[in-house]
Amino acid sequence: MEPQSLAFRERAARALADPVLETALRRLETGWQEGRTRAAAALPEFEALRDAAVAIKNHVLANLDLYLEIFEERFRAAGGVVHWARDAAEARAIALEICRAVGAKTVTKSKSMVAEEIGLNPFLEANGLRVVETDLGEYIVQLAGEVPSHLVGPAVHMTRERIAELFARHHGGPPKEDSAALVAEARRVLRQRYLEAEVGITGANFLVAETGSVVTVTNEGNAELTQGLPRVHLVITSIEKLVPTVEDAFTLLRLLARSATGQEFSGYTTFLTGPARPGDRDGPKEMHLVLLDNGRSAMVGGPFREMLRCIRCGACMNHCPVYLAVGGHAYGWVYVGPMGSVLTPQFAGLERTWTLPHASTFCGRCQEVCPVRIPLPKLMRLWREEAHRRHLPPPTARFGLSAWGFLARRPALYRLATRLAAAGLGLLGRRRGRFSRLPLAAGWTASRDFPVPSGPTFRALWRTRGRP
Ligand code: SF4
Structure with a gap:
């Protein structure tokens, strides 16, 4: 089967618009997900x-x-x-x-x-x-x-x-x-x-x-x-x-x-x-x-060696919010869900599948339930880094990440930039109180408004209140 994973976004959008699929996938949450919780709790x-x-x-x-x-x-x-x-x-x-x-x-x-x-x-x-x-x-x-x-x-x-x-x-x-x-x-x-x-x-x-x-x-x-x-x-x-x-x-x-x-x-x-x-x-x-x-x-001895522990139980997909929303066919190849997002680039080539490791919220539930404790988010992050190194994501995404990386390594500059950005957005949006469209964040604002920043930034609050 030729991988169709590069079209993940389009396939996922189609899946999200399918009410029959939504009904079918909901059964996983009430069935196997809850079943696993009960079974684990019952075995000391x-x-x-x-x-x-x-x-x-x-x-x-x-x-x-x-x-x-x-x-x-x-x-x-x-x-x-x-x-x-x-x-x-x-x-x-x-x-x-x-x-x-x-x-x-x-x-x-x-x-x-x-x-x-x-x-x-x-x-x-x-x-x-x-x-x-x-x-x-x-x-x-x-x-x-x-x-x-x-x-x-x-x-x-x-x-x-x-x-x-x-x-x-x-x-x-x-x-x-x-x-x-x-x-x-x-x-x-x-x-x-x-x-x-x-x-x-x-x-x-x-x-x-x-x-x-x-x-x-x-x-x-x-x-x-x-x-x-x-x-x-x-x-x-x-x-x-x-x-x-x-x-x-x-x-x-x-x-x-x-x-x-x-x-x-x-x-x-x-x-x-x-x-x-x-x-x-x-x-x-x-x-x-x-x-x-x-x-x-x-893979033995390489950075993805832990993936070879997988016993194909499917728990990672049963608990993955992305899989539960879009189902398996959106992933475009044989292995799906979080384990597929790690294995598919390995077997089918990163060039044809680099979108899959990005199909994760990194909430960590997959790793939490994996019976052989595979650090799936870490392995997906390794693929993301490799995709970035090979210039596979579009230039805007790469530029955004590089710019963020540059700032994140310079805390003083980061502080200044976030303060200026928050103040600028506050000024621009003070009349409506929200943005329905933002340049470089079109995906975020496509389905919700962005509230106008007001009051001190998170970092300022952290400084004044201190660590919990
Ligand atoms: S939960 Fe772990 S063992 Fe089960 S399929 Fe996913 S990666 Fe493999």
């Missing part, structure tokens, strides 16, 4: 678990080469085949080769952000394969010809009415009014696809080095049917999903669902270690795993 060791999770991920990232080798060896010993992919093109080519080797015509797939990142579906479809998404949200956005708008709830931007219309158009019959009937309809259609597929593709929430296991987490059981029914199971995932031990995986699992949806645990958590063994009654005959790098190894 929640904060300690977060610390442990940070330590686990930092340890793995500091020893990534070692754990990758151990995982590969154990995965092979369990009967699986590991494929290394440097970039998206390599990963796609490997996946196609595996599908072709078994003469696949239909492929079922459970939710995988890495598959979205490499543009797997359009590539397989362009090469003659029929790809069927089996996660309900992914299935809905596939039918709508859209892309996911949230890490955990791909169709979170849609209302039930819209989904009912979509199902009626694709499955026939009148639109259903009730959610349970819609779910039953999707289940009936998808059950048949599971039986037709020759290859099932899943992602992985975690890879366990000590056992060579792949861990998947869903609420629908679709990953289990995707990996267990077809002849071949193909896992497409990335190198930072490693954890050393099963115990470490459980530490992260205890945080994942609580942070994502407020559940204690997701409906289905599966540890899969190799394909079916002789005598097993079910399971795939072959199991392949594509390990994608796509720029991640270059």
Whole structure:
């Protein structure tokens, strides 16, 4: 998928004018946001678990080469085949080769952000394969010809009415009014696809080095049917999903669902270690795993290394005022919300995405709720600095920031300039008491008036009253 992030402003403006989207996104605040608060409060060791999770991920990232080798060896010993992919093109080519080797015509797939990142579906479809998404949200956005708008709830931007219309158009019959009937309809259609597929593709929430296991987490059981029914199971995932031990995986699992949806645990958590063994009654005959790098190894040891701790829970977007107002599609690429504003420039290039790190109020809620304590505002600020260095924002914005930076480093001059500016604005606007338009602040005054400064400046008040 080509990034459309440079058009963030226009896409966000369209989203803000969409009342259906507004209704859909409001559910996140009352649903998953409140759920996370309740779940965290109900678990006394929640904060300690977060610390442990940070330590686990930092340890793995500091020893990534070692754990990758151990995982590969154990995965092979369990009967699986590991494929290394440097970039998206390599990963796609490997996946196609595996599908072709078994003469696949239909492929079922459970939710995988890495598959979205490499543009797997359009590539397989362009090469003659029929790809069927089996996660309900992914299935809905596939039918709508859209892309996911949230890490955990791909169709979170849609209302039930819209989904009912979509199902009626694709499955026939009148639109259903009730959610349970819609779910039953999707289940009936998808059950048949599971039986037709020759290859099932899943992602992985975690890879366990000590056992060579792949861990998947869903609420629908679709990953289990995707990996267990077809002849071949193909896992497409990335190198930072490693954890050393099963115990470490459980530490992260205890945080994942609580942070994502407020559940204690997701409906289905599966540890899969190799394909079916002789005598097993079910399971795939072959199991392949594509390990994608796509720029991640270059992040290890760099300024954005902490982003590799991300466990894709979606809590940062559930709590982000910008995401909650504009939804995921405004971000214009696969990863959305605060985590997307850090990851997208890394994977798709800052030149094509520099607007995203600016799509933040820096209120800090994302960092507050991130289970692995990723300093998202700090990382977005690093991207902003880099964009400024590369002269990517428009000249007016760069000039304004440079001028402010110049003054901020000279307190006496700053004091004088703010006093003069306040006095000048006070004089100019004394008759109306407000400005409805201000040069260099058109964005601010587009939706509200600017009050005329009156009385002492903030700095003067601070001096007279002193620190609290
Ligand atoms: S950055 Fe943190 S909160 Fe956001 S998805 Fe990743 S782990 Fe979850």
